[in-house]
Amino acid sequence: MSTGLSLLAFGVGTRIPLTLAATPLWALYAVVTGTIAMGCWVLAHECGHHAFHPNRRIEGVVGFVLHSALLVPYYSWAHSHAVHHAHCNHLERGETHVPPRATSPQGKVTEQLKNKLNPIVFGLVSLFNHLIIGWQLYLFLGATGGEDYGSPTSHFWNKTSAQNGKRSLFPASFRKRMMRSNFGLLAMITLLLIASIQFSLARVICVYGLPYLVINMWLTIYTWLQHTDREIPHFSNETWSWTKGALQTVDRPYGPLLNLLHHGIGSTHVCHHVNAAIPHYNAWRGTALLRQRFPELVRYDPTPIHQALWRVATDCGGAVYQNPSDKAFYYRKVENHA
Numbered sequence: 517m518s519t520g521l522s523l524l525a526f527g528v529g530t531r532i533p534l535t536l537a538a539t540p541l542w543a544l545y546a547v548v549t550g551t552i553a554m555g556c557w558v559l560a561h562e563c564g565h566h567a568f569h570p571n572r573r574i575e576g577v578v579g580f581v582l583h584s585a586l587l588v589p590y591y592s593w594a595h596s597h598a599v600h601h602a603h604c605n606h607l608e609r610g611e612t613h614v615p616p617r618a619t620s621p622q623g624k625v626t627e628q629l630k631n632k633l634n635p636i637v638f639g640l641v642s643l644f645n646h647l648i649i650g651w652q653l654y655l656f657l658g659a660t661g662g663e664d665y666g667s668p669t670s671h672f673w674n675k676t677s678a679q680n681g682k683r684s685l686f687p688a689s690f691r692k693r694m695m696r697s698n699f700g701l702l703a704m705i706t707l708l709l710i711a712s713i714q715f716s717l718a719r720v721i722c723v724y725g726l727p728y729l730v731i732n733m734w735l736t737i738y739t740w741l742q743h744t745d746r747e748i749p750h751f752s753n754e755t756w757s758w759t760k761g762a763l764q765t766v767d768r769p770y771g772p773l774l775n776l777l778h779h780g781i782g783s784t785h786v787c788h789h790v791n792a793a794i795p796h797y798n799a800w801r802g803t804a805l806l807r808q809r810f811p812e813l814v815r816y817d818p819t820p821i822h823q824a825l826w827r828v829a830t831d832c833g834g835a836v837y838q839n840p841s842d843k844a845f846y847y848r849k850v851e852n853h854a
Contacts (some may be wrong), residue, residue, distance in 0.1 A: 518555030518777070519582070525549035529723035531617075535718070542722055544585060545629030550828060551777060552731020556582045557731060558779045559794070568814060585698030586731060589655070591693040592671040596661075598683060601792055603662065604761035605743065605750050607836075607845065610662040611685070612654065613743045615836045622829065623835030630834040642833035646740055651732040672698055695813060734778070741824055742766055742785045744832050745817065748842030762789040766815045767803065784797045786814050 524547060532541050562568040563579025583590040600611035607614060616623035630638055645653075653659035659671025664682040674691045686694060712720045713782075748764050751757075763786065770782045781788070784799035787806055794802050806814050818826060835844035 518552070522549070522553040522556050525552050526723060526727070530719075532722070534718050534722065535846070539812050546726035550727035550775060551734065551774075552736065553586070553727055553780060554662055554731050554734040554778045557586055557588070557735060558781050560588070560590065561597070561754070561781075562588070562592070562796060564597060567793050580700055587701055587704060587728065589671045589694070589697035589698045589701060592686070595690060595693070596671065601710045601789060602758070604789060605748070605764045606662060606756045606761055606842055607750050607752050608662050608664045612739055613660050614662045615832075615845070615847070618835040620835070626834045629662045632712070635830050638833060639830035642829040643816050646736050646829070648729075648735045661685065664756050737821070737825060738782045741828060742782065745824070745845055746827050748830050749846055750836055751844055755843045763813050765789045766817050768817055768819070768821060770821060
């Protein structure tokens with residue numbers, strides 16, 4: 517369903533005129549098409565977890581094609597995402613949305629910026645950094661990756677050593693799979709260039725580029741809100757365990773339409789981290805069982821998504837501080853400036 521709806525939505529974009537008067541139509545098209553196409557992103561994500569089809573070859577082809585079409589390096593991202601699952605909320609070895617410690621150079625700079633800016637301005641800067649450029653910064657430079665991997669950590673070329681980190685995110689043996697991911701992206705970019713010559717660069721930017729931005733926004737919203745909030749702890753080597761990390765994910769209320777289009781990725785995420793091989797259509801049952809048997813362990817925040825996003829952007833855009841009692845690290849709520 518996701519693929520069919522996405523193709524239909526992209527087809528609509530070929531009929532919208534490239535005029536200034538059509539700007540509202542293009543904005544609506546971008547939001548609707550990008551939101552629908554995010555469902556394809558989630559299916560490719562399931563392929564990377566081996567939760568889509570029992571035949572690994574079919575699963576690999578589907579995931580590779582879908583992610584390449586969305587300019588995602590399929591094998592490279594599947595590997596870094598597996599690292600994220602293996603070390604969730606781990607400050608040293610975690611992947612994606614790992615905050616800096618307040619005592620680190622990056623943490624000190626971030627906290628200085630947070631203290632100098634008005635909370636509203638800081639929130640807007642945080643939203644821009646995450647929703648507009650965050651995905652690209654992560655793919656190219658490894659932004660928000662764990663401390664052990666150093667920087668930059670690119671999904672497109674494999675470092676032969678950890679360089680300024682303690683370990684390399686991608687092992688040397690991964691080079692061939694990384695190249696396959698890159699070939700998929702080159703094939704998609706070639707198709708976009710051919711389409712630009714055939715129809716016009718402006719048409720391709722509007723038809724493909726605008727929904728692409730919305731897809732990336734949804735991706736960042738989901739991953740950011742699944743693993744970040746004021747009460748969610750982050751752990752160092754001395755206190756982390758797989759179970760503790762996996763249970764710091766948060767289920768949130770995205771509503772029936774988004775849960776249908778995006779296969780419940782944001783509302784069943786605790787179950788997904790407990791067992792990533794569970795297909796999305798069984799994750800609802802798994803979530804219900806987890807909440808029934810372990811209600812005190814399964815995190816659920818009923819806050820409306822737009823309110824939760826603003827709270828996280830304003831209060832959780834800085835560094836984390838260690839709590840002396842449990843030795844875990846938490847964000848500090850931003851104070852209103854006089």
